[in-house]
Amino acid sequence: MKTSYAFILAGGVLALLATAPVFISDYWTGVLLGMTGYVTLATAWALFSGPTRYVSLATVAFFGVGAYTVAVLNDIMPYPLVLLCAAGIGITMALVVGLSTLRLAGVYFVIFTFGLAELVRQTVSWWEVNVTYTMGRYVFLPFEGRHIYWQLLALAAVTFLISWSIGRSRIGLALKALGDDETVAAHSGVDVTRIKLLLFVISSTIITLVGAIQAPRWTYIEPSIVFNPTVSFMTLIMALLGGAMRLWGPLVGAIPLFLLFEWLSGTFPDHFSIILGLMFILIVFVMPNGVLAKFDSLRKGSKL
Amino acid sequence: MSAKLEIANLNKRFGGLVAVNDVSFNLEPGEVVGLLGPNGSGKTTVMNMISGALACDGGIVRINGTDITKMKPHKVARHGVARTFQLVRPLPTLNVSENVMLALAFGKQRHWGRTAREMAEDKLAFVGLAGRGQEKVGDLTYIDQKRLEMARALASDPDLLLLDEWLAGLNPSELQIGIDLVRHLQDQGMTILLVEHIMEAVRALCSRCIVMSAGEIIAQGACSKVLQEASVIKAYLGDDHA
Numbered sequence: 128m129k130t131s132y133a134f135i136l137a138g139g140v141l142a143l144l145a146t147a148p149v150f151i152s153d154y155w156t157g158v159l160l161g162m163t164g165y166v167t168l169a170t171a172w173a174l175f176s177g178p179t180r181y182v183s184l185a186t187v188a189f190f191g192v193g194a195y196t197v198a199v200l201n202d203i204m205p206y207p208l209v210l211l212c213a214a215g216i217g218i219t220m221a222l223v224v225g226l227s228t229l230r231l232a233g234v235y236f237v238i239f240t241f242g243l244a245e246l247v248r249q250t251v252s253w254w255e256v257n258v259t260y261t262m263g264r265y266v267f268l269p270f271e272g273r274h275i276y277w278q279l280l281a282l283a284a285v286t287f288l289i290s291w292s293i294g295r296s297r298i299g300l301a302l303k304a305l306g307d308d309e310t311v312a313a314h315s316g317v318d319v320t321r322i323k324l325l326l327f328v329i330s331s332t333i334i335t336l337v338g339a340i341q342a343p344r345w346t347y348i349e350p351s352i353v354f355n356p357t358v359s360f361m362t363l364i365m366a367l368l369g370g371a372m373r374l375w376g377p378l379v380g381a382i383p384l385f386l387l388f389e390w391l392s393g394t395f396p397d398h399f400s401i402i403l404g405l406m407f408i409l410i411v412f413v414m415p416n417g418v419l420a421k422f423d424s425l426r427k428g429s430k431l
Numbered sequence: 432m433s434a435k436l437e438i439a440n441l442n443k444r445f446g447g448l449v450a451v452n453d454v455s456f457n458l459e460p461g462e463v464v465g466l467l468g469p470n471g472s473g474k475t476t477v478m479n480m481i482s483g484a485l486a487c488d489g490g491i492v493r494i495n496g497t498d499i500t501k502m503k504p505h506k507v508a509r510h511g512v513a514r515t516f517q518l519v520r521p522l523p524t525l526n527v528s529e530n531v532m533l534a535l536a537f538g539k540q541r542h543w544g545r546t547a548r549e550m551a552e553d554k555l556a557f558v559g560l561a562g563r564g565q566e567k568v569g570d571l572t573y574i575d576q577k578r579l580e581m582a583r584a585l586a587s588d589p590d591l592l593l594l595d596e597w598l599a600g601l602n603p604s605e606l607q608i609g610i611d612l613v614r615h616l617q618d619q620g621m622t623i624l625l626v627e628h629i630m631e632a633v634r635a636l637c638s639r640c641i642v643m644s645a646g647e648i649i650a651q652g653a654c655s656k657v658l659q660e661a662s663v664i665k666a667y668l669g670d671d672h673a
């Protein structure tokens with residue numbers, strides 16, 4: 128009963144958000160677009176990294192590959208096919224990366240994923256300079272901001288649906304268990320490697336698609352733009368602020384932080400990275416489990 | 432419900448240390464056997480190799496005739512082997528009931544939904560945690576964590592249960608409850624390998640025991656006889672007492 132009300136409410140909000148571009152200016156549609164992008168990134172990131180606690184900094188590797196796929200293929204294929212290719216490349220890359228790294232634990236995984244993002248960026252740069260002789264590409268697709276926004280909104284809705292259904296399934300239980308203790312999960316019958324790989328692939332594919340869908344917005348693309356590590360860090364901070372273990376956590380973190388970052392990067396463009404770093408430290412120290420968990424514990428505390 | 436366990440020539444080295452050296456024994460279906468030995472003699476290591484937590488350096492483990500030596504822990508679990516851990520390992524993110532549901536969802540039968548919730552409640556009731564499924568594991572007392580550990584092991588519907596000092600650290604009345612619980616499983620016909628330092632429990636539960644020292648089996652047979660052998664007393668208490 129409660130679930131069906133929540134679905135009706137979520138559907139209503141979604142419909143409202145979808146009609147928003149009709150009423151608001153192009154500038155605000157652009158803000159909404161960026162925000163939806165980050166909400167999707169943070170939610171997809173938390174899908175894998177939340178319960179498993181494998182902190183991934185590879186977000187921008189997948190995001191950038193998605194964007195580049197569109198840049199390379201957009202004038203030789205119909206758009207839906209381009210998206211399909213981007214998803215396929217995302218899946219393949221996630222499988223290769225997952226199979227080779229999900230055995231790494233803790234900080235080694237963090238470092239590896241960060242290195243991976245740099246490696247992909249350098250490889251793409253090298254390829255463009257030495258093989259295709261094109262540093263930078265143009266994306267000409269007949270999309271306005273709101274078209275991109277609608278696509279992202281649909282992807283966000285699908286991401287929430289996936290996250291919700293995993294949370295209710297036995298896979299969700301296994302994920303939480305292996306985040307606590309992989310040995311115990313394995314001895315209870317959980318195929319730890321396979322479940323981690325599955326979730327990593329789902330999460331990475333969504334992230335790739337966010338990059339692909341957003342590509343037309345830039346018109347001009349080069350590695351330093353779409354492989355900017357800030358994307359990985361912002362995604363991480365947003366998910367952590369809201370709480371990576373909860374369905375709505377990343378959304379709760381992403382909205383205020385996106386607006387704040389928009390403002391900061393406009394007002395203090397030179398000090399943006401420092402401020403980002405400070406906020407990161409603050410969040411990890413003050414509420415390691417996120418705002419929602421903090422609210423919960425405050426509420427429970429006041430009841431006693 | 433019952434499984435036959437066969438172990439032949441098991442070996443394990445940690446660097447230069449030979450933790451398990453050429454260990455062989457069998458458990459007949461429905462047998463409860465004690466695996467004894469002083470600290471560091473290799474008992475937990477043997478269990479780890481049976482459950483798949485550690486790879487063997489040599490030897491074979493068979494369950495009902497199936498070779499499980501090289502299987503990963505989740506495969507071994509699906510062949511009907513469950514275990515408890517010497518240091519309790521409850522999963523703190525899950526509540527008490529979910530800890531048990533995990534093993535129900537991924538055990539041999541793969542229960543989920545309402546059935547799984549009801550079965551989890553049954554298992555909890557069996558170990559004495561009836562109605563406490565919604566509690567956080569962090570709030571449980573030590574004995575209740577041990578009970579939870581047992582409930583989770585039983586939830587995968589095992590044919591062979593490996594208990595690693597499950598009765599250690601309990602006070603006398605709790606110990607009696609624990610012994611009764613294991614005896615109940617014994618009556619159901621479960622095959623149980625019991626690593627234990629508490630002789631009272633071993634005498635009460637085991638028909639047979641195997642004694643290890645420094646990685647090797649030094650004695651095995653009926654409990655009453657084995658525990659009186661000079662080599663066993665020497666291993667436990669030192670040369671002076673032999």
Ligand SMILES: Nc1ncnc2c1ncn2[C@@H]1O[C@H](COP(=O)(O)OP(=O)(O)OP(=O)(O)O)[C@@H](O)[C@H]1O
Nearest residue numbers: 445448450468469470471472473474475476477517
């Ligand atoms: N993962 C490991 N790495 C290195 N050495 C280990 C490892 N596990 C066990 N050992 C060593 O192997 C030997 C046997 O250990 P094991 O835990 O099997 O003993 P045990 O008989 O269970 O002892 P206890 O009664 O104290 O639990 C010990 O010397 C121990 O230090």
Ligand SMILES: [Mg+2]
Nearest residue numbers: 474475476517
């Ligand atoms: Mg031990």
